[in-house]
Amino acid sequence: MPNEYEINELAKEESWRMFRIMGELVEGFDTLSGIEPAVTIYGSARLKPNDKIYTQTEEIARRLGKLGFSIVTGGGPGVMEAANKGAFEAGVTSVGLNIELPMEQVINPYTTQSITFHHFFARKVMLVKYAIAFVIMPGGLGTLDELTEVLTLMQTHKIKPFPVIIFNSQYWQGFLDWLESIVLAKGCISEEDLDLLIVCDHPDEVVEAVQKWFTKHEMVGKRAFPKRAEGSKNG
Numbered sequence: 001m002p003n004e005y006e007i008n009e010l011a012k013e014e015s016w017r018m019f020r021i022m023g024e025l026v027e028g029f030d031t032l033s034g035i036e037p038a039v040t041i042y043g044s045a046r047l048k049p050n051d052k053i054y055t056q057t058e059e060i061a062r063r064l065g066k067l068g069f070s071i072v073t074g075g076g077p078g079v080m081e082a083a084n085k086g087a088f089e090a091g092v093t094s095v096g097l098n099i100e101l102p103m104e105q106v107i108n109p110y111t112t113q114s115i116t117f118h119h120f121f122a123r124k125v126m127l128v129k130y131a132i133a134f135v136i137m138p139g140g141l142g143t144l145d146e147l148t149e150v151l152t153l154m155q156t157h158k159i160k161p162f163p164v165i166i167f168n169s170q171y172w173q174g175f176l177d178w179l180e181s182i183v184l185a186k187g188c189i190s191e192e193d194l195d196l197l198i199v200c201d202h203p204d205e206v207v208e209a210v211q212k213w214f215t216k217h218e219m220v221g222k223r224a225f226p227k228r229a230e231g232s233k234n235g
Contacts, residue, residue, distance in 0.1 A: 024115075024122040028097075028129075031115055035093050038070040038130045039210055042146045043079025043137030045105070053168065057082035057137050058089075059203045060167075065090025067211055072097065072127060075114055076105045079137045084110035097123050124149060133163045133210045138171040155193045162196065163213050165206055169199045 041061060047054050061071045061083040071087035073080040075096025087094035088110040096111035100118050107114050117123035128134075128150060136147050147166075153159045166172045176199070183189050200206045 021119055021122055024117050024119060025125065028115055028117075028122065028126040031113060032072075032095065032126060032130055035070040035072070035095060035113070036130050037068070037132045037214060038072050038093075038095070039064050039133045039135060040072040040127050040131040041079065041083040041135045041137065042074070042127075042139060042143050043083075044139035044143060045074070045076045045078040045080060046140070047078040047082075047138075049082075053079065053138055054082040056167070056203050058086040060135065060206050061086025062090045063203060063207045064210060065092040065094075067207070068092065069132075069210070069214075070095060070130075072131060074099065074123070074127065074142075075107045075111060075116075077108055079139065081108035081110060084108055088112065097126050099123050128153065128159060131162065132214055133165065135165045135167060135206055135210075136172075137167050144175075151193065151197070154196065155189075163209055164197050165209055166197065166199045167201070167206060169201055172199065 039061075041057065043053070043057060049055075057079050063086075065071060065087045070093035071083050072095040073083045075084070075098035080096065084094045084096055085108075094110055094112045096107050096114040098105060098107040098114060098116040099120060100116060107116065115126070117126075124146070127146065134147075134150050136143060147164070150159075150164055154161050154164075166176075169176075179189070179194065184191065184194070198209060200209060
């Protein structure tokens with residue numbers, strides 16, 4: 001059992017942790033204020049520059065950048081690097097929100113603004129805070145975490161409903177099938193939770209979806225659940 005001294009020291013450590021968290025959030029708000037409109041792009045850190053997804057991500061970010069959108073990523077390699085590279089080439093703000101990891105993640109060289117976080121949840125706040133659309137490229141557990149977090153924030157009305165664009169239908173089809181046939185069928189989510197989830201297979205579809213939403217709030221692209229969406233709209 002810890003003694004009284006150890007308990008007091010632990011309490012002090014927790015108090016200082018609170019201030020470190022506040023410091024990360026303040027730095028994020030100060031650094032990123034004014035980058036709007038921005039698009040956050042998520043995806044795997046493990047994809048290499050010779051991967052087709054890397055090339056497509058770079059094109060998406062470059063074309064969005066040329067339309068005036070800042071690009072926000074997690075700041076690491078893979079998809080994040082590709083997105084920052086596209087933004088850098090377009091001459092717009094290229095934000096990298098890095099995270100301290102046991103296997104050190106070095107921030108990629110294509111960011112024009114960067115922050116390194118210790119706490120994942122502070123970083124997540126900043127990835128969401130300034131975005132008017134979210135592009136979900138193929139990825140692993142971290143990407144799934146970020147995708148479901150964005151949907152949850154919309155479901156609970158903590159953020160406004162913005163487009164959540166899933167790229168590469170073949171990669172994500174199993175996940176989408178599971179959401180519809182198991183999760184939705186079981187009643188664990190409602191139909192409205194997925195109304196802004198759309199699928200794109202080409203960079204130009206992503207760019208069009210983001211641009212149309214930003215200018216007219218029109219949803220374009222292939223609905224993840226087209227029959228369900230049509231039914232709910234008509235009903």
